[in-house]
Amino acid sequence: MRRIVRARGSVRTPLERRCEERFRELALPVRRKMTIEEVCEHVGARRGRPLLVLPMALPTGSPHGLWVATDRNDYVFLEERLAPIHQHQVVLHEIGHLVCDHDTSPVLAAEVSRLLLPSLDPGLVRRVLGRGHTDSEAEVEAEMVGSLIGRRLSCWTVRRDRPVPPEAHELVARLALLEPPGRPGAED
Numbered sequence: 001m002r003r004i005v006r007a008r009g010s011v012r013t014p015l016e017r018r019c020e021e022r023f024r025e026l027a028l029p030v031r032r033k034m035t036i037e038e039v040c041e042h043v044g045a046r047r048g049r050p051l052l053v054l055p056m057a058l059p060t061g062s063p064h065g066l067w068v069a070t071d072r073n074d075y076v077f078l079e080e081r082l083a084p085i086h087q088h089q090v091v092l093h094e095i096g097h098l099v100c101d102h103d104t105s106p107v108l109a110a111e112v113s114r115l116l117l118p119s120l121d122p123g124l125v126r127r128v129l130g131r132g133h134t135d136s137e138a139e140v141e142a143e144m145v146g147s148l149i150g151r152r153l154s155c156w157t158v159r160r161d162r163p164v165p166p167e168a169h170e171l172v173a174r175l176a177l178l179e180p181p182g183r184p185g186a187e188d
Contacts, residue, residue: 015137019144022099026149033154036091043095049073051098053091054164055080056172065090067097068171074098075168088153092146099145102138 012020028034028042036053044051051074058064058079064086066077076094078087164172 015141016144019141019148022141022145023148026099028149028152034152035154036088039095039149039153043098044074047074047098051076051095052165052168053078054168054172055087056164057081065094067094069098070167072167073165075171077172088150089146092150093142094146095149096142096144096146097138099149100138100141102142 026043026046028039034042040051040053049072053076055078058066058077064079064082066075068075068077076091076098078090078094080087082090
């Protein structure tokens with residue numbers, strides 16, 4: 001995650017001001033640190049549906065994180081084999097995209113979207129976000145908002161025992177299909 005260091009009295013850019021405003025609008029509880037689970041509960045409550053973070057073995061070459069928004073839930077899938085600090089950054093980055101209400105990323109090709117979500121009603125899945133590291137404004141904005149949220153965390157734990165909700169089983173199975181045979185975690 002990028003960290004922007006400013007000298008006292010320096011002028012913030014319009015992007016920085018916008019990120020700070022999005023963070024303020026999130027209205028995290030003041031004067032106390034939160035866990036990532038509490039942040040997810042808070043964001044989910046503000047959006048009117050649960051936000052679930054699910055570590056899993058993502059296919060080689062895929063993004064390290066993926067935000068999938070449905071009418072009922074928001075999911076952040078993340079690569080479970082990443083170092084914990086990298087997982088922390090990925091989750092905060094994806095929450096940053098969610099908080100900023102970014103549009104679908106063109107990085108996820110239409111063929112991959114059809115492979116991942118073929119049986120879901122197109123009206124059900126509003127967006128799938130999976131990005132590489134680029135310098136686009138949306139990526140920088142997600143990093144900055146994620147960084148602001150990260151300053152409010154008291155600790156970071158990686159729970160590897162998160163159950164996959166029934167409505168996400170098919171998506172998880174399709175993500176697993178993208179892993180080439182012979183790779184660790186792939187079915188032979």
